[in-house]
Amino acid sequence: MGEAKRKRQFGLCRCGSLRAGGECCFRNGSWFKPPSTVDLIATGFSGSHPRCYLRHLNTCSDKVSREHTISAVVLRAMGSASLRVGGASWLADGEERAMGISGMVANCLCIAHKGALASLDAAGGQFYESLQQLSGLKKPTPSLLSGHDIERWMLKTAVALAASGQLCAVGQERLPGTFADGIDLAALLQVSIGVLIPTSGLRCRCATIPDFRPGRSRAGRKIRFRQRV
Ligand SMILES: [Zn+2]
């Protein structure tokens, strides 16, 4: 099939790559978005930055980044004008505070490792933008994401919040910011080129369904998550 025909048949790919679907994620009769390649080892640097939570890999750059604990692209999708933070270790119990996106950063990741994980930030942003579309009035456009990327973005967010000391238990007891022994965060976050990922993980299917609230008949929208193993 020629390029022009593939573009006519599938349009632009649902993954947001701006390539034709038939040349990107529509293969062998179905849609599949491969997980992003994340390589935390081949950064081109050697060294261990004391503030970086991946310092044990000894592939840090010498400068630490102002890492957004929750990806900036996700915060923008959530609505930068109305962000309020609660539950953090630096707030009193029950207190909420308005925050700008630029203030939600921590020095917990070196620049090299921040760059290596950037594709997961992008996946998180696309995920939230898709959720925002569902709650809007416009007909949502199909969006294709890798479940493995979304899971890794969630893990990355949890690690950043923990490493920056912002997580606390009930009663504002600050949590230590470390994960249990035996959890290899780097192995969970990275996918090397050529490594086959089994088709397991979080899947999200969205469909327009009737709204079940009493007295309402307008269409509502439903998100269905399922774990496939
Ligand atoms: Zn694609």
Ligand SMILES: [Zn+2]
């Ligand atoms: Zn690092």
